[in-house]
Amino acid sequence: MRPLLDRPAAWAWADSFTEGGFVLAGGLVVSAHPLGSRIPGHVPGAAADDRWVTAYRIEDLASGGVLVYAPCLGRWTPALDELLDGATCVxxxxxxxAEGGTDTVVRAPRGRSAAAWHLPVSGTDGSLAALSRHPGPRFVYTHFDSANPLLDPATDARAAVTGAGAEILPDGAELVL
Known part of the structure; x- marks a missing residue:
């Protein structure tokens, strides 16, 4: 892939785990923050490492806006709470x-259900409850299972999420920090 990608302009890999992250063209600072050691099933024989579950913090140096992207959360951690401090959008x-809900139709690698891989939105231990500890940022949910009731604007699930101040954006939405 490198020869193909180098055609328009030469590029180099940057280590987002470097202390302080790295600066992208345009003044965005990207830093990676490890949140868990759950190894994906499609990587057989991999060594345990706390970087397998990673959130990214992207700061716009010009505006001061901060975006945190936290995909594939298996559980909410104190490290994630710290990462959200000062965030503009998450x-x-x-x-x-839901925990054990019918929206868990996708099977994870090695036959495990998605329940072992993704923190539910609802419930006392779900991500929506944790968001109440962070009143400042804009919260947007992403990465939906095809049977997830959040995709239907007419469901009680969608009403609960939007009533709590979180958002489900339409395809093609643009976020500005």
Whole structure:
């Protein structure tokens, strides 16, 4: 892939785990923050490492806006709470709405259900409850299972999420920090 990608302009990999992250053209600072060691099933024989579940913090140096992208959360951690401090906008994993709900139709690798891989949105231990500890940022759910009731604007699940101040954006939405 490198020869193909180098045709328009030469590029180099940057390590987002470097202390302080790295600066992209245009003044965005990107830093990676490890949140868990759950190894994906499609990587057989991989060594345990706390970087397998990673959130990204992207700061716009010009505006001061901060976006946090936290995909594939298996559980809410104190490290995630710290990462959200000062965030302007947070994109969260919304794969499953309910613990043990019918929206868990996708099977994870090695036959495990998505329940073992994704924190539910609802419930006392779900991500929506955790958001109440962070009143400042804009919260947007992303990465939905095809049977997730959050995709239907007429469901009680969607009403609960939007009533709590979180959003489900339409395809093609643009976020500005």
């Amino acid at each position: 994109l969260l994993d919304g794969t499953r709405y």
